[in-house]
Amino acid sequence: MRGAVLHAPGDVRFEERDDPRISAPTDAIIRVSASCVCGSDLWDYRGINDGDDVDGPRPMGHEYCGIVEEVGDEVTTIKPGQFVIGSFFASDNTCPNCQAGFHTACQNVEYVGAGGAQAEALRVPLADGTLVATPEVPDDAMLPDLLAASDVLGTGWFAAVAAGVGPGSTVAVVGDGAVGLLGVLSARQLGAERIIAMSRHESRQRLAREFGATDIVTERGDDGVAQVKDLTGGVGVDAALECVGTNEAMTQALRCVRPGGGVGFVGVPHGVSLDGVRLFYSMVRVHGGPAPVRHYLPALIDLIWQRRVNPGKVFDLELPLAQVAEGYRAMDERRAIKAFLRP
Amino acid sequence: MRGAVLHAPGDVRFEERDDPRISAPTDAIIRVSASCVCGSDLWDYRGINDGDDVDGPRPMGHEYCGIVEEVGDEVTTIKPGQFVIGSFFASDNTCPNCQAGFHTACQNVEYVGAGGAQAEALRVPLADGTLVATPEVPDDAMLPDLLAASDVLGTGWFAAVAAGVGPGSTVAVVGDGAVGLLGVLSARQLGAERIIAMSRHESRQRLAREFGATDIVTERGDDGVAQVKDLTGGVGVDAALECVGTNEAMTQALRCVRPGGGVGFVGVPHGVSLDGVRLFYSMVRVHGGPAPVRHYLPALIDLIWQRRVNPGKVFDLELPLAQVAEGYRAMDERRAIKAFLRP
Missing domain, CATH: 3.40.50.720 (NAD(P)-binding Rossmann-like Domain)
Known part of the structure; x- marks a missing residue:
């Protein structure tokens, strides 16, 4: 599959990468329907991430929604074929911190973005805890709104x-x-x-x-x-x-x-x-702190599904995923608020 | 009248001072029934108050309760003869910050402690807003509890x-x-x-x-x-x-x-x-922040009046006001939790 990789500040490339695979029985693999560039990606892109600058190829992106392709043996609620949205941090949704509504401090937290969501497919750890399915597979027109729920x-x-x-x-x-x-x-x-x-x-x-x-x-x-x-x-x-x-x-x-x-x-x-x-x-x-988006996801998806809010309006630039580099440039130069990427 | 004055770090004296007077029509003068030494007084006493060290005689003390002796022309709810408790900050109890429960940010805030409450008498600005009267003049035995409500x-x-x-x-x-x-x-x-x-x-x-x-x-x-x-x-x-x-x-x-x-x-x-x-x-x-004690005073006085709490137990040293210097020493050396002073 192909996805975005940051090689050095200012140098993001769309290139061939290994297909993501189930590596833990609680994983899911999703076919990404839409992804986007985050304001926080720009810290890396600009090379001004105190002490944590990119020093080698790094898969990019942590906002995603898509169709479940495959799940691990221990995944019970998330099923292939579902349209799902998750947050940038995987969470088990059962530990005391998750129960308190602070999923970003989950005792088993994992950074989903490590896999790079600006790609055609993505491995999502702790699928049952992390992903929330929509009632049905949504229309294409609703993708920007649903994708916005993933993070911003x-x-x-x-x-x-x-x-x-x-x-x-x-x-x-x-x-x-x-x-x-x-x-x-x-x-x-x-x-x-x-x-x-x-x-x-x-x-x-x-x-x-x-x-x-x-x-x-x-x-x-x-x-x-x-x-x-x-x-x-x-x-x-x-x-x-x-x-x-x-x-x-x-x-x-x-x-x-x-x-x-x-x-x-x-x-x-x-x-x-x-x-x-x-x-x-x-x-x-x-x-x-890092927003416990997972805690709010069911309510936010519901608001979107009822068409009571249109958060997707923040995407004022739509690009094919292959042109991800232009998405970074446009946001870096403040020509765009947020770039929507369609694989 | 007599009261405590800090002349230099470690040098607190009980000495003759001018009698407090009504200087604004919203003032009250109270005869202090009890006062005490605060942990925050020790910052001054120890001379470790960053950039705000005592460089001349300073009247000390900001915790007090007592009998109203005289009120200014514009004071309407507080009356001579009442037993009252106030906080270290005077507040009008009517401005937006007071109404929001943050009396220590009153738009007309004034530091009551400027007058020095470790004394026989004290001027309290904005008397109607600052002071809360007890249902009756309390027994002597209840003084420590009521005094504790003034700050700690x-x-x-x-x-x-x-x-x-x-x-x-x-x-x-x-x-x-x-x-x-x-x-x-x-x-x-x-x-x-x-x-x-x-x-x-x-x-x-x-x-x-x-x-x-x-x-x-x-x-x-x-x-x-x-x-x-x-x-x-x-x-x-x-x-x-x-x-x-x-x-x-x-x-x-x-x-x-x-x-x-x-x-x-x-x-x-x-x-x-x-x-x-x-x-x-x-x-x-x-x-x-500086606690908006005034906001809680009515409820706290009520708890004390009903004898449901005994906060006065924090006073483990009682001294005549004349021995205020020993109160500072005992607290500084952690021989006492808190010194109660009776004029």
Whole structure:
């Protein structure tokens, strides 16, 4: 089969790779119906992944949906022929951490992306725990929405939950990538009344409004914080979603929130550090991490299946998988929010 | 009148000071019935308050209860003759932050301790918002319990709330000072099922057990974390209370908690810094700050008035106010958990 391999920063190639095989009795092999490029793939692509830069060929991609082709002997609920979606981390869905809703801390966690989901086929470990099947094989038109549930929608959703968004909340969203935009959608679904999207890009602002943003703030830093304070009677928002991963974004999020409010952070941190004294006197609650997407998958698939949300709108570039390299380039240059890849 | 004044690290004196006066129409003057020495006073006393060391005479003390002697023209609910308790921060109890339950971020906040509560009398700003009156003037025997509500009980309570303690929770408490011990009591009242007190001092362990601790861990660092993990099936506690303020204590608290659990931190941070990457992958929720004691005061006074809790047991040394210097010494040398001072 063929798939995307990163050889060095900036050098992603579509090439022949070994077919994935069942290597544990709890594995499944899926034929990938759609995959995509993640904002976090760009850290590798740009070669700015502190201490973890690519130093050899690495299969890429960790967002996927597709048809089950084969399952291992111990897989009981997932069956060949089903259309399934999974998260970037495999999880058993039974350990105490999974039971608590934190599947990304599963005691048997495994990185699905190690196999590289930007490919024609993929091995998914712990298939029964990791994969969720749709009621039927979906129309092609629904693929972008369902694929979004594999990572970016669940990540935006977790950001909103971790920030404490609920009915009537005022919310600020820092970051206008796919996760930030779907953070807006998630906050809306969770009942937020006012959602301030912080974005300087017109097309992203439009999508933010479509997803439920009530206000747009284009300023950053001190001016951005001042704008958010102005919009909230000088108090700050109840909740801020940090969807970038830089120290600037985290600081911005923290400063926008009222005392007692929360920051949900889902951007993989690069150079982020929180000063104890500042955090103490801000009284802001902080919660984040690799989103336990699996926990939210059944509910998110249901929302999509009922056509109540269209998270797939974050894909503003569709390419054949063979042109994956162009997907990376377009996102790196911010010509595209997110590239959808069809094998 | 007379009161405690810190002249330099280690040099606290009981001396003549000006009588407090109504300086704003929202002030009250109270005759102090009881005061005490706080763990946070020791930072000043030891001269290790980063960048904020005492460089001249400073009136000390911020925990108080007493009889209202005089009120300003605009004070309407607090009346002379009432027995009242207030927090270390004055608050108007009406601004959006107060309404949200975060009185320590009141838009008109003022530090009551500036007047020095280890004294015979004290000016309390924003009296209507700050002070809570008891149903009647209490017996002398109840003074320690009520005084504890002024700071340490409310602080321990907030630590438990901020950490997310609820019915059935497993909890670890880092710090066996008065706040930590009352964090144990608070966790118990909030329904925690298992409470692990981390303490190396036998008398404090006894009090922790009396307040509701089910387990004692004497180890610190890696060994302490390993013990807590052992006691919780390898997973970690749902909630940890950080009641010290050092980086070691914060790290300990963070490492004891399961993914998705929370740390409530109320120790004034000294050298505390949180690494973004570690926090991200731990998935631990962090919330703390100067405890909004005023928010909890009515409920805490009610618990005490009904004799359902005895937080005053943390006072294991009673001194006449004139011997306040001995109170500091005893706490500094850890001969006493907390010194109760009677003018």
